[in-house]
Ligand code: FES
């Protein structure tokens with residue numbers, strides 16, 4: 001799981017004035033929306049006794065911890081400690097990590113990392129996003145699987161003929177034609193034509209002679225996949241965008257939105273939602289069955305064919321992110337779990353005057369590679385804890 005990226009928290013409408021508990025990248029977070037419309041996302045661990053701030057409530061745009069009533073402002077700084085009375089000053093270390101947020105494509109996004117604004121990777125680009133000529137339908141799906149397995153499942157043209165043989169795949173014609181992968185700094189994409197069975201139901205009524213689907217499909221790092229489908233000899237278009245957000249290493253939530261340029265009345269939204277969820281239900285058991293649960297560290301750890309080219313491109317992009325030292329060291333994280341809180345650093349941790357003013361240490365990171373080869377030492381690592389007494 002990678003820090004220093006923008007992650008979707010869910011549809012913008014799901015973040016409200018009521019604090020909401022969320023788990024992402026193994027971290028407990030709290031999200032709420034201030035009266036001025038700004039979404040706030042913070043660490044859900046109170047630095048006093050580790051209470052969950054998400055159990056608290058909003059007062060004057062600040063979040064009040066439900067345990068002893070400490071009050072935290074929009075930057076995560078504690079501004080009131082009721083048990084200290086009104087005269088004592090609040091210690092400068094009384095702050096929780098608060099993360100940058102943004103609204104785009106109908107989702108609220110949070111930047112989980114310490115990079116300053118000018119160095120952050122962009123919010124994943126949704127190619128072909130068009131809500132004037134298309135109608136969007138939103139949804140979400142929770143998987144028992146690692147987010148990289150989920151991403152690769154979306155990028156895999158060869159499985160359609162088998163896993164989706166009862167929906168859009170055609171196992172009478174399973175061959176995947178050659179395609180070319182175009183790669184940019186943050187993603188890759190390819191165009192291809194797959195064979196499909198005759199569509200059923202409402203969509204089938206619009207369908208004409210050729211049983212093929214033109215696809216434009218790809219990903220944007222670290223977890224967006226998209227698939228543009230052209231059906232019915234170019235008369236119908238769907239564009240599906242999936243953001244596979246790691247809840248933890250074994251569980252993933254996909255926030256998805258699908259656009260369509262046919263049957264534009266809201267009446268057909270339910271049918272679109274049902275058809276999209278059917279695809280996830282078909283994929284879920286195969287993704288949950290994959291072993292090892294994590295994608296092997298080395299590309300040679302599994303056998304690949306030409307049709308897997310997009311997945312290989314994705315694995316290479318992941319490797320370059322890991323080389324930057326942005327991958328959470330989950331082995332070490334697990335040895336600390338239950339004993340010591342570790343936090344994904346927010347940008348405030350890099351500012352001079354706030355350095356060393358944090359109660360909880362940063363999550364352990366897997367060392368990356370510097371440009372001349374040797375490992376980059378991760379910053380502010382927690383010291384190992386002594387084993388718990390038996
Ligand atoms: S645990 Fe939050 S105020 Fe004490």
Ligand SMILES: [Fe+2]
Nearest residue numbers: 153154163283
């Ligand atoms: Fe699938």
